[in-house]
Amino acid sequence: MTISRRQVWALTLTMTALSAMRSSAQLNTTLTDQDRAEIQALSTTYRLALFGCKAEEYANLFATPGGYFGSSSRGEVRERDALMEMVLSYDRCNETPAAVPPATTSFPPPVIEPAPEGAKARIVNSRGGGFYDDVYVKTPKGWRFKSRNVISDSELAAHLTTQDFIEIRQLAGDDHGHYENLYGDHDNISPRGLTSGPDHRPFRTSGLRLTPAPEGVRGLAYLRTNGGHYEDLYVKTPQGWRIKERVYVAPTEVK
Structure with missing residues (x-):
């Protein structure tokens, strides 16, 4: 049986249409009031865990597997241990415990929208317009972060987006596990194990560390293979x- 080019083209169009229909069917188009309330509660719990240095509680807020926290300086923090180390790396966690500061109410309320994964929202967290770029997924344990990316005031002013940082990490090879996690002071970081003896420096970055610069974005990455x-x-x-x-x-x- 001979198939003409016209038939091949028609078959291709049909398959493309079916694929588009499947993608459309996967889009979650509704969120209940209960869904929205639980998602907003997730951010409240996040804040209390972060400022209260509750590492395990913080890590539990991310979907497993695949949930991550992302920022230019912290990288894409996916491993549970790294999420916990990140929370405990803040100076406040090494000081006398203090009350969690009250939440600021002057920022615009988040708009929670349906998304293919479940839901998404942009949550402004700074007077300069910086925000959390969130994606949520519903799990057997309730709503969790599929991803929470941070865009700072300066990054917003430079017109950098979450997608920009994702593309840079892919370009640099950061999504293949080639790079070491980094530890140390804010301006003096490196992997553990480069010096003899115990290394108790705090966690700083998962893999590739990015720093916006006037000429673009700078990156620092230590190879797992040779240091x-x-x-x-x-x-x-x-x-x-x-x-x-x-x-x-x-x-x-x-x-």
């Missing part, structure tokens, strides 16, 4: 994000 690291510069072109500069710095001897 060397990349110092990158990424720029946005009409074709998308590209690596403008990648400098490999060889590892130094362990002291």
Whole structure:
């Protein structure tokens, strides 16, 4: 049996239409009042766990597997242990426990919308307009974060988005597990194990650390294979994000 080009084209169109219908069917188009209330409660619990240094409670708010917290400086923090380490890395967790500061009510209320994964929302958390870019998924244990990405005031002013940071991480290879987690002071970070003896430095970044710069976005990533690291510069072109500069710095001897 011979199939003509016209038949092949018609079959292709049919398959494309069916795929589009399936994608449309997967979109959650309704959220109940109870759903919205539970999602808003999730953010309240998040704040109390973060400022109260409740590491396990914080990690429990993310879907398993796949849920993550993301920011330019923290990376995409997916592992449960890393989520817990991140919470405990704040200076306030090493001081005398203090009351959680009251929530600011001057920000616009979040608009929770249906999304293919379940729901999404942009939650302004700064007077400069910085926000949480959230995606939620409903699990057997209730609503959880599929992702919570942070866009700071300066990143918003530079017109950087969550999608920009996702694309940069993909470009740099950060989604393949090639890079080490980083520990230390804010301006002096490296993987654990580069020096002899115990290393109790606090967690700083999961994989690739990104820093917005006037010329684009700079990246720092330590390789798992040999301890060397990349110092990158990424720029946005009409074709998308590209690596403008990648400098490999060889590892130094362990002291």
